[in-house]
Amino acid sequence: MPVPSLPGVELHERVPLARHTYMRIGGPARYFATPDDLAALDTLLLWARGIGLPLRVLGGGSNVLVADEGVDAIVVSLRRACGGIRFEGTRVHAGAAVMLPALARAAADEGLGGLEFAIGIPGSVGGALQSNAGIGDGRNIGALVEGVDVYGARGRRTLPGEELRFDYRRSNLRGSGVMVLGATLLLAPRPPETIEVEMRRLLEARGATQPTALPNAGSIFRNPPGDFAGRLIEAAGCKGLAVGHTRVSELHANFIVHDGAGTAAEVVALMEQVQERVFQHAGIQLLTEIEWWGDGPSPSPFPRPPELSDEP
């Protein structure tokens, strides 16, 4: 059957998601759609409803592990429809697809601080809001949010900050079934040179402690209360542990890297081994930070997805 023609939507069939994920792993999406604007997004959603396929939004693809079999879904990229940045005093309105490092730099150019922590996080605004992206000293995107524009069962609306809950690497947007279109963040005046110095320091620290040259998905496991997943994994002797083409990074034990030929099945098997060894060594059950994208039941390291509701 030919790929349907939807006005304002670039639509392709069987697109390998390895091309669109930071981990460079993942089988095909049944459809990969890039709407030009919100009107085209409406057209796409209408068509999606008609053919009964689930919809998944992909941001930077930096927090997902996609099954080798891919997903029988319409994967949507909002990079054209929601890619704008607009400043208004100390507020910034950022589209869901804006990447955090680009946003942090744009804010610095405006002499606005608050987003320095985001300079090395390779995710989009929409993805960052799902997991309340942040860094070890406690700074996170949730703390800056004034409102979030969403598309849900009640159509398009703005959720005010009071309706949103942000916690360590989670928010009530995650699993809620709403699509984030953009967010308004509250920043504070700060000299651009001061911001630049801090961002450089943060990037250097990342370069020294994370395997930035190899495909990875950032931290694989959440830090358990009062401890660090990386410390526990290293203490359990897992650094360098390998399955097929994948291995636990020697630089940062909470990262899994691969040589370009790794598979999702190998990553999952390695995660299971790490969980088992940490449990044997420290009696702690590590929970995943990354998200599984696949059809059918999730493999054992991943928790069941939360029940979907229409709104947070």
Ligand SMILES: Cc1cc2nc3c(=O)[nH]c(=O)nc-3n(C[C@H](O)[C@H](O)[C@H](O)COP(=O)(O)OP(=O)(O)OC[C@H]3O[C@@H](n4cnc5c(N)ncnc54)[C@H](O)[C@@H]3O)c2cc1C
């Ligand atoms: C090298 C590296 C370093 C990292 N460092 C950090 C760090 O310091 N701190 C940190 O918190 N995280 C870090 N991460 C993890 C990751 O970058 C963040 O979780 C990021 O916020 C994910 O955003 P994304 O756009 O890539 O999301 P994706 O991986 O594309 O998607 C993640 C989830 O968000 C959903 N989603 C994405 N966009 C939308 C939208 N518009 N509406 C609704 N749902 C949406 C997806 O459907 C999916 O469920 C790192 C990852 C890597 C690879």
